[in-house]
Amino acid sequence: MHQPTERLYYTDARLREFSAAVVEASADGRTVYLDRTAFYPASGGQPADRGVLGGVAVMDVRDEDDRVAHILAEPLPAPAKAAETTVHGEIDWARRFDHMQQHTGQHLLSAVIEALFGFPTVSVHFGPETSTVEIAASDFTAEQSRRAEERCFELVSMAIPVRVSFEDSASAEGLRKASDRTGTLRIVSIEGIDRSACGGTHTASLAEAGFVLIRRRERIRSNMRLEFVAGNRALACAQRDYAVVSELSRIAAATANDLPATVNTLRQRLADADKERERLRTELARRDGRALYQNTQPGADGIRRAWLAVPAVTEETRASAQAFVEAGRAVAVAMATGAPTILIAASSDSGVHAGNALKQALSGAAGKGGGSATLAQGASPDSKVADLLKRLLGFE
Numbered sequence: 001m002h003q004p005t006e007r008l009y010y011t012d013a014r015l016r017e018f019s020a021a022v023v024e025a026s027a028d029g030r031t032v033y034l035d036r037t038a039f040y041p042a043s044g045g046q047p048a049d050r051g052v053l054g055g056v057a058v059m060d061v062r063d064e065d066d067r068v069a070h071i072l073a074e075p076l077p078a079p080a081k082a083a084e085t086t087v088h089g090e091i092d093w094a095r096r097f098d099h100m101q102q103h104t105g106q107h108l109l110s111a112v113i114e115a116l117f118g119f120p121t122v123s124v125h126f127g128p129e130t131s132t133v134e135i136a137a138s139d140f141t142a143e144q145s146r147r148a149e150e151r152c153f154e155l156v157s158m159a160i161p162v163r164v165s166f167e168d169s170a171s172a173e174g175l176r177k178a179s180d181r182t183g184t185l186r187i188v189s190i191e192g193i194d195r196s197a198c199g200g201t202h203t204a205s206l207a208e209a210g211f212v213l214i215r216r217r218e219r220i221r222s223n224m225r226l227e228f229v230a231g232n233r234a235l236a237c238a239q240r241d242y243a244v245v246s247e248l249s250r251i252a253a254a255t256a257n258d259l260p261a262t263v264n265t266l267r268q269r270l271a272d273a274d275k276e277r278e279r280l281r282t283e284l285a286r287r288d289g290r291a292l293y294q295n296t297q298p299g300a301d302g303i304r305r306a307w308l309a310v311p312a313v314t315e316e317t318r319a320s321a322q323a324f325v326e327a328g329r330a331v332a333v334a335m336a337t338g339a340p341t342i343l344i345a346a347s348s349d350s351g352v353h354a355g356n357a358l359k360q361a362l363s364g365a366a367g368k369g370g371g372s373a374t375l376a377q378g379a380s381p382d383s384k385v386a387d388l389l390k391r392l393l394g395f396e
Helices: 093-117 142-156 232-252 259-294 315-325 354-362 384-392
Strands: 017-025 031-034 051-053 056-064 067-072 086-091 121-126 131-135 162-168 184-190 194-197 212-220 223-230 304-310 330-336 341-346 368-371 375-379
Touching: 031 086, 093 121, 093 131, 093 142, 093 184, 093 194, 093 212, 093 223, 093 232, 142 212, 212 232, 223 232, 232 259, 259 304, 259 315, 304 315, 315 330, 315 341, 341 354, 341 384, 354 368, 354 375, 354 384
Parallel strands: 304 330
Antiparallel strands: 017 031, 017 086, 031 067, 051 056, 051 086, 056 067, 121 131, 131 223, 162 184, 184 194, 212 223, 330 341, 341 375, 368 375
16 A cells, blocks of 8 residues: 655645655656655646755656656665655746746636636646647637736736635535536635636735736637746746847837838738749740740751750749740640659640640659640659650650
């Protein structure tokens, strides 16, 4: 029968150091169980604590039903690894306090969204940079996001206490979400705002949790997922945002308020420039095709033929080939050297059906493609296709 672990963080989330007795260790000495611990194990979406135990780094903390496993970077030094030996533990406080802020911020945000809009929280995830709540809503607008943030800020400014109590599940009332647990429940309450059954660590007041920012909204299945940050993370995000906006304002020579309009103008100019560049590239390709036609001597049958070896068959390749044949009695073939792609252009008076010629060349060559009488395109990895096309189209 294993000895249950007394969880000190249940009653004192601010406890940074503690002493405890080792009650069990794994064969390699890297997994240690204590009679009590202040280390929070990964649970309920909240990440595990880190820190030091007996002078050894704690790499992970796991919840194993009624006890907590401490995963160490290396075995405890002798005699600390012996059962009943007392060891000293120190919590990575910066990490713990960050998690306290995010978890309290989540309780606040979930309660506010449900109170304002009637959207209950379906699931929660806490990440190393941002966290998310999934709410039962088909949409959550920018205006709703703004209102939720403002209400959270209003409540944070009131420094409302966050309290922990232990109540019987049969008599616990007013919970934001019903608990399926029986027996004693640990209730985290934000006075007048929220009551939730929760085993996580929380700040002593909303003032400690800090303000909440919703960073992103996205549809997930039939719900909405909101990415958020709270406390010091929110401050860091706001500072980064300000630095980015300031730099963009400098580059664009525009005020922060004018940035959206300025960026839209620049995007439109860039789109127009891209269109003009494509037009010029196509026109240049057509000019090259016409010049090639003028410099190509007709064969004995009066047909001018051009074989184009190109890195890839592009829109410019197509334009050049079509320009070559548009004056009449001409056939152009473009063969990509970097990929097994083929394009055939033929004038209507050339006696060549481009689509049929391509299909004939590709038959039996593990290729595919097709097209009309005047333009066809396909692909085949078989190098013999080129020789067959040259014979079919009179290049040899």
